[in-house]
Amino acid sequence: GENVEQHPSTLSVQEGDSAVIKCTYSDSASNYFPWYKQELGKRPQLIIDIRSNVGEKKDQRIAVTLNKTAKHFSLHITETQPEDSAVYFCAASRGGGSNYKLTFGKGTLLTVNP
Amino acid sequence: EAQVTQNPRYLITVTGKKLTVTCSQNMNHEYMSWYRQDPGLGLRQIYYSMNVEVTDKGDVPEGYKVSRKEKRNFPLILESPSPNQTSLYFCASSSSPGLHYEQYFGPGTRLTVT
Numbered sequence: 001g002e003n004v005e006q007h008p009s010t011l012s013v014q015e016g017d018s019a020v021i022k023c024t025y026s027d028s029a030s031n032y033f034p035w036y037k038q039e040l041g042k043r044p045q046l047i048i049d050i051r052s053n054v055g056e057k058k059d060q061r062i063a064v065t066l067n068k069t070a071k072h073f074s075l076h077i078t079e080t081q082p083e084d085s086a087v088y089f090c091a092a093s094r095g096g097g098s099n100y101k102l103t104f105g106k107g108t109l110l111t112v113n114p
Numbered sequence: 115e116a117q118v119t120q121n122p123r124y125l126i127t128v129t130g131k132k133l134t135v136t137c138s139q140n141m142n143h144e145y146m147s148w149y150r151q152d153p154g155l156g157l158r159q160i161y162y163s164m165n166v167e168v169t170d171k172g173d174v175p176e177g178y179k180v181s182r183k184e185k186r187n188f189p190l191i192l193e194s195p196s197p198n199q200t201s202l203y204f205c206a207s208s209s210s211p212g213l214h215y216e217q218y219f220g221p222g223t224r225l226t227v228t
Contacts, residue, residue, distance in 0.1 A: 043222055046217070101172060104156045
């Protein structure tokens with residue numbers, strides 16, 4: 001089955017700096033890669049996703065890049081703010097057909113220091 | 115308001131006492147899924163359902179049962195809970211998973227088995 005590795009497990013940055021979280025996946029058939037943000041005590045919420053036919057996607061201060069050849073994808077947050085502090089999860093799925101399993105990484109605790 | 119609800123939100127029980135955690139969504143989503151979240155292990159999929167009467171195992175199905183008799187409901191059943199099932203449980207739903215749509219998570223159920 002799919003295996004998703006996520007690094008680093010913790011990340012501390014100063015407000016205004018950039019943050020990068022990296023994930024690798026094992027199943028070359030995976031074609032959908034979402035990122036979820038989970039604030040303390042809250043439920044995970046989708047912040048951005050990318051499909052395998054796209055190499056990069058941006059949404060304001062966040063961006064995701066995908067390298068299918070190397071089987072890794074990354075989340076980039078620019079101009080970080082204290083409200084960006086949360087746990088971030090990457091995930092991978094092949095989707096489609098009669099099988100749909102979403103495999104998550106173990107998460108990255110991002111702390112943005114004012 | 116579109117939402118996924120879970121009940122109960124908190125539960126403390128004893129080993130071996132059967133319990134059910136309910137999950138309901140009002141978005142007419144075909145796909146529903148259960149995850150457990152444990153420190154350092156991220157989100158792991160327990161079971162998922164592509165539609166009514168269609169369920170399949172995720173990565174950690176042992177000790178759990180599910181049923182999908184109605185589109186809106188997807189209860190998680192622990193026939194004989196054990197302490198290693200102490201965890202935070204999330205239900206999620208999505209429309210047309212094969213097309214990779216966002217999964218909406220419920221608020222979570224914190225289960226303690228003593």
